[in-house]
Amino acid sequence: MNDDRDFNEIVGDDLYSSGIRTGILIGLYGINKITFTELLVSTGLPKSSLYSHLKFLNEMKYVTVKTELTLRRPMTFIRITETGKEKVRNYFVIIEKYRRNKETEPDR
Template identity: 35%
Template sequence: MELEKLIKLLKDNKTLNVSVRLGILLGLYYTRSAWFKELLEATKLNKAELYQHLRVLHREGYIDINYVPTVEGKRIKVLITKKGEGVVKQYLELLGG
């Protein structure tokens, strides 16, 4: 049953069984990339919380974190990786999307 597979995938994947991280990854799947500030506004987290979630996703290879120099200083650009795309596709297939 698809629901059982989805629940197993959520339980087995300790990184993505946190709704915020799954939400970030789903958003990046559709946008391909986002600035840290955009994610901050979308998630309503504080900077430290968001950065911690991004570090976990990065450590697992689901996202890349790039520091881009701008006239305002360094800005963080977050991009989804092939591994990240693959895991989102698994979730979407199990959800029927």
């Protein structure tokens, strides 16, 4: 029953249903912040596509997007929020549960 709820959470969640958004959030979980250009270069996504994924993540308050002045030039920084971190931790828990269930499941 619990597994069904976890599965429904992954399928029904707009974040988890997109591999790119989940990937960006997991990446940010490890490094906390990144510039837009760095994210663009590292993911290799088209600019418009990355914009739309970031817009979604920003609206859901999983990340903050802010343009800041730096010594070289103004840069757009993307930072993961506490809500975003919680979402990634939740994802790890579900994946771990799924893995354990798979291991204990008898062979059919």
